[in-house]
Amino acid sequence: xxxxxxxxxxxxxxxxxxxxxxxxxxxxxxxxxxxxxxxxxxxxxxxxxxxxxxxxxxxxxxxxxxxxxxxxxxxxxxxxxxxxxxxxxxxxxxxxxxxxxxxxxxxxxxxxxxxxxxxxxxxxxxxxxxxxxxxxxxxxxxxxxxxxxxxxxxxxxxxxxxxxxxxxxxxxxxxxxxxxxxxxxxxxxxxxxxxxxxxxxxxxxxxxxxxxxxxxxxxxxxxxxxxxxxxxxxxxxxx
Numbered sequence: 001x002x003x004x005x006x007x008x009x010x011x012x013x014x015x016x017x018x019x020x021x022x023x024x025x026x027x028x029x030x031x032x033x034x035x036x037x038x039x040x041x042x043x044x045x046x047x048x049x050x051x052x053x054x055x056x057x058x059x060x061x062x063x064x065x066x067x068x069x070x071x072x073x074x075x076x077x078x079x080x081x082x083x084x085x086x087x088x089x090x091x092x093x094x095x096x097x098x099x100x101x102x103x104x105x106x107x108x109x110x111x112x113x114x115x116x117x118x119x120x121x122x123x124x125x126x127x128x129x130x131x132x133x134x135x136x137x138x139x140x141x142x143x144x145x146x147x148x149x150x151x152x153x154x155x156x157x158x159x160x161x162x163x164x165x166x167x168x169x170x171x172x173x174x175x176x177x178x179x180x181x182x183x184x185x186x187x188x189x190x191x192x193x194x195x196x197x198x199x200x201x202x203x204x205x206x207x208x209x210x211x212x213x214x215x216x217x218x219x220x221x222x223x224x225x226x227x228x229x230x231x232x233x234x235x236x237x238x239x
Contacts, residue, residue, distance in 0.1 A: 001192055002192050002193060002194050003052055003053070003188060003189060003191075003193070003194050004189060006051070006052065006053070006194045007048055007051055007052050010051040011047075011048070011051065018044060021040070022109050022110065022113070023109070025037060025040065025113050026109050026112055026113040029112075029113045029115075034092055034114075034115070035092040037113055037114055038092040038093070038114070039092075041086060041110060041114060042086045042087075045082070045083045045086040045087065046083075046086065046087055048083060049083050049084075049087055052188060053194060053195070053196045053197065054080075054188055054196070054197055054198075054199065055196060055197070055198045055199070056084060056087055056199060056200065056201065057198070057199070057200035057201075057202075058084075058087065058088045058200070058201055058202075059200070059201075059202045059203070060202050060203030060204060060205075061088055061089075061090075061203055063178060063203045063204065063205050063206055064089060064090075064091070064143075064178060064203060065143075065176060065178075065206065066091075067141070068141050068175065069137070069138035069139060069140065069141050069142055069143055069144070069173060069175045070138075070143050070144075070170075070175050070176040070177070070178055070206065071138065071143075071144050071145075071146060071167070071169065071170035071175060071176070071177050071178065072085070072089070072093070072143065072144070072145040072146075072178045072180050072203075073145075073146060073147075073148050073162075073166065073167070073177060073178065073179055073180060073224050074145065074147060074180035074181070074182050074201070074228075075147075075148075075149060075153065075159050075180075075181065075182050075228050075232075076147040076149050076150075076151065076152045076153060076160075076182070077152055077153060077156075077157075077182045077184075077185040077186040078152050078185060078186045078188070078189055078190060079189060080185045080186075080188040080189055080199070081147075081152075081182050081185055081201075082095065084182065084185055084199070084201040085145055085180075085201070087201075088201050088203070089143070089145075091143055092142070092143075093142070093143040093144065093145060094114070094115070094116055094117070094137065094142060094143070094144050094145070095116050095144070095145040095146075096116075096117055096118075096119055096130070096134065096144065096145065096146045096147075097111060097116055097117070097118045097119070098118065098119060098150070098151065099118045099119060099120045117130050117133065117134065131165070131168055131169050132169075134146075134169040135168075135169040135172040135173045136173075138169055138170060138173035138175050139173045139175075144169070145180075146166045146169075147166075148162035148163055148166040148167070148221055148224065148225070149161070149162060149163070150163055150166070152186075153186075156184075156186055157183060157184065157186075157232050157236055159225060159228065159229055159232075161225075162221040162222070162224060162225040163221060164216070164217035164218035164219075164220065164221040165217060166221065167217050167220045167221060167224075168217055171212070171213075171217060171220070174209040174213070175209065176206035176207065176208050176209065177206060177207045177212065177220065177224065178203055178204070178206045178207075179203075179204040179207070179224045179227045179228050179231075180201065180202070180203050180204070180228075181200075181201070181202040181203075181204065181228050181231040181232060181235075182199075182200075182201055183199060183200045183201075183202065183231075183232060183235050183236065184197070184198065184199040184200065185199045185200075185201070187199060200235070202231055202235075204227055204228070204231060207220070207223070207224070
């Protein structure tokens, strides 16, 4: 909470300008290309990371394909994960968010003007329709991010079970899957402190369609989870 207050204070004089720009972009989003909307959001979130007193280590960006669609699959540690993604992915991309985030003040406006889809896991029909939409956009060359755990882990760097269904759009679109490792990102907003904090986002070599085409979605989920877990062990040591 203290760090969130710090961010708000450090944006205090600029906040009215950003709110005005946000409302303007939302109102005229059909006239503003998607990549320009992403760039606006990226610039804002990069500033927020710096002003939050966060040392963000970024590695493995060379594994992110420069062309075509691909699916990034990070472990989920909290809201700061989104800032880390924007700080590290240069191309315009979309994130599948859980529906609860579309109700958060200001964040809901960003989600709307970015055309980010939200998933209601209690509605199977809507979820299947969403996954078909994501598959289509992946096929059209738009990178996507999905959190395979479905919700954030509340145990720091410990992982929850990865859900096989999260990988279905990539499988159907036959695009690479890029495992992504969040380490200590939970410390940014979970610790009630404004002391400088170190955390990291690390991309691993992509798993190509040729590698996973004969695998079941649950097996892909287990493979990605294993690679992410091994990277956490490499950085933090075995639990």
